[in-house]
Amino acid sequence: MVAMETITLQVPEDQVVEWVKQLSPGAKQAVIRALLPELDRLEVLVDYGSMRMRELSAQKGIKWDALSDAERQDLVDAWLHETQSAS
Numbered sequence: 180m181v182a183m184e185t186i187t188l189q190v191p192e193d194q195v196v197e198w199v200k201q202l203s204p205g206a207k208q209a210v211i212r213a214l215l216p217e218l219d220r221l222e223v224l225v226d227y228g229s230m231r232m233r234e235l236s237a238q239k240g241i242k243w244d245a246l247s248d249a250e251r252q253d254l255v256d257a258w259l260h261e262t263q264s265a266s
Contacts, residue, residue, distance in 0.1 A: 232251075
């Protein structure tokens with residue numbers, strides 16, 4: 180058996196970030212999972228939030244999926260202000 184030596188490379192953090200950007204989607208997800216061990220819980224929360232926004236939009240006759248990101252942000256902002264002023 181050949182003994183393996185360990186080497187240490189000094190790599191700037193921005194270079195590591197660039198390397199991660201070049202990974203396949205599956206490998207990127209593995210990196211994210213390694214960095215965020217609670218990712219599964221976060222994904223469940225995001226999925227619930229998305230479902231709830233679609234439900235609320237449908238109740239008001241709005242097609243959530245047809246909105247741009249900016250329109251969605253504006254709509255959520257308007258609803259938050261409605262809720263705050265009603266309190």
